[in-house]
Amino acid sequence: MAVSAFDRRMMAAAIRYSWRNLGRTGTNPSVATVLVRDNGDVPVIIGRGITAIGGRPHAETEAIAEAGDLARGATAYVTLEPCAHHGSTPPCAEALVRAGVRRVVSATTDPDGRVSGRGYRILEDGGIEVEADVLAPEAQYAMSGYLTQREIGRPHVTLKLAVSADGRIGRRGAGQVAITGPESNAASHLLRATSDVIIVGIGTALEDDPALTCRLPGMEDCSPARLVLDRELRLPLDCKLVRTARQSPVIVATTVLPNDERYRHLSEAGCILMACEDSGDGIALPELLDDLAAQGHATVMVEGGAAVARSFLDAHLVDRIRLYVGPEPIGEDGVDAPLTPERMPDGFALKRTDVFGADRRLEYERSR
Numbered sequence: 544m545a546v547s548a549f550d551r552r553m554m555a556a557a558i559r560y561s562w563r564n565l566g567r568t569g570t571n572p573s574v575a576t577v578l579v580r581d582n583g584d585v586p587v588i589i590g591r592g593i594t595a596i597g598g599r600p601h602a603e604t605e606a607i608a609e610a611g612d613l614a615r616g617a618t619a620y621v622t623l624e625p626c627a628h629h630g631s632t633p634p635c636a637e638a639l640v641r642a643g644v645r646r647v648v649s650a651t652t653d654p655d656g657r658v659s660g661r662g663y664r665i666l667e668d669g670g671i672e673v674e675a676d677v678l679a680p681e682a683q684y685a686m687s688g689y690l691t692q693r694e695i696g697r698p699h700v701t702l703k704l705a706v707s708a709d710g711r712i713g714r715r716g717a718g719q720v721a722i723t724g725p726e727s728n729a730a731s732h733l734l735r736a737t738s739d740v741i742i743v744g745i746g747t748a749l750e751d752d753p754a755l756t757c758r759l760p761g762m763e764d765c766s767p768a769r770l771v772l773d774r775e776l777r778l779p780l781d782c783k784l785v786r787t788a789r790q791s792p793v794i795v796a797t798t799v800l801p802n803d804e805r806y807r808h809l810s811e812a813g814c815i816l817m818a819c820e821d822s823g824d825g826i827a828l829p830e831l832l833d834d835l836a837a838q839g840h841a842t843v844m845v846e847g848g849a850a851v852a853r854s855f856l857d858a859h860l861v862d863r864i865r866l867y868v869g870p871e872p873i874g875e876d877g878v879d880a881p882l883t884p885e886r887m888p889d890g891f892a893l894k895r896t897d898v899f900g901a902d903r904r905l906e907y908e909r910s911r
């Protein structure tokens with residue numbers, strides 16, 4: 544049976560649903576399953592599932608549990624090839640066969656060596672018709688963290704910057720300067736919510752006193768771990784980050800040793816101190832990302848400032864750039880942006896442009 548427009552609509556719905564737990568499933572990707580029954584009349588969604596917060600149970604078994612006996616003869620739309628391995632849970636591919644599902648439409652193959660292709664084989668051996676690679680780019684976009692982690696062994700990195708109409712990102716000594724409007728700010732908070740870790744330099748922490756939390760209504764518990772690159776432990780004890788360290792994790796990446804008084808004070812205030820290597824120009828970023836990957840983090844958002852953005856770009860560690868361009872200039876005394884739409888580093892291609900209120904959002908991807 545060929546892939547229909549209805550199949551693509553259902554897959555689009557499954558991918559949208561998969562965004563819900565992004566950033567909250569640990570090392571597991573946030574996968575969604577939609578089970579649809581078609582008796583020749585009107586197709587009906589009889590079950591849906593999403594990878595649970597923390598990573599388990601998996602999406603397929605949740606959807607099957609909701610559908611019960613109605614799953615027999617149904618079509619399952621899955622955003623990732625169903626797993627084939629006995630891990631913390633039994634294989635989802637076997638669960639789909641047991642439930643009597645007739646057809647599986649999948650968006651993308653799982654690069655996990657325990658699964659890759661085996662999941663489809665179990666389905667086909669169990670008599671299930673399989674359609675693979677339906678809306679693959681859309682599913683891969685949603686799962687960039689998991690796929691980057693699996694394929695190149697480090698977290699996926701998005702650099703997010705707000706740039707004024709005259710190519711500046713702030714003004715020295717002025718604290719946080721409003722460059723973009725409320726619509727862009729809400730979109731940035733959503734990016735925070737779907738990221739595992741958000742990184743800033745100590746320059747930004749001192750200048751702006753940011754909280755770096757997600758403050759969208761109802762999503763306050765979706766904040767990522769907040770990480771400050773701070774070789775010398777200059778982070779003040781009375782800043783917002785330290786004051787909220789017990790509500791949402793704050794990691795301070797440093798080269799200062801534990802016997803230092805500053806180390807002890809930050810640690811007592813609830814911060815997590817992370818011992819890092821010094822590259823000579825700052826915290827060594829490839830090693831930092833390796834450590835974050837080892838701790839199970841798959842998506843990193845870099846929120847600045849200028850020096851940190853430049854370091855990530857120079858080290859070729861940025862996969863995606865989200866650039867918000869505000870309508871007003873900052874003026875001569877502003878901090879120059881490390882990049883603008885006119886000054887984009889080599890290797891990045893513009894993938895989409897959106898309008899948020901009076902702002903433009905440009906999204907670039909690095910070609911691998």
Ligand SMILES: NC(=O)C1=CN([C@@H]2O[C@H](COP(=O)(O)OP(=O)(O)OC[C@H]3O[C@@H](n4cnc5c(N)ncnc54)[C@H](OP(=O)(O)O)[C@@H]3O)[C@@H](O)[C@H]2O)C=CC1
Pocket residue numbers: 703704705706711712713714715718719720722743744745746747748750751772773774775777824825826827828846847848849850851852854855878
């Ligand atoms: N418009 C926007 O989107 C944003 C604008 N801003 C603005 O940016 C400005 C701050 O930028 P900036 O002064 O450049 O400060 P940064 O936030 O980039 O911090 C730079 C400092 O971080 C420390 N650091 C540690 N490791 C590294 C590394 N690998 N690479 C670079 N830095 C490292 C260094 O201090 P040490 O050696 O002590 O460790 C360095 O001086 C402010 O005006 C702020 O308002 C900030 C964020 C977003």
Ligand SMILES: Nc1c(N[C@@H]2O[C@H](COP(=O)(O)O)[C@@H](O)[C@H]2O)[nH]c(=O)[nH]c1=O
Pocket residue numbers: 570571572573574575593594598599600601602603623624625626629630631632635636653655658
């Ligand atoms: N989240 C998810 C899958 N994730 C798969 O399971 C692996 C982790 O296995 P485990 O540690 O046992 O939970 C992960 O690397 C990926 O291959 N698979 C699925 O069938 N459905 C799901 O919803």
Ligand SMILES: [Zn+2]
Pocket residue numbers: 601602603625626627633634635636
């Ligand atoms: Zn599974």
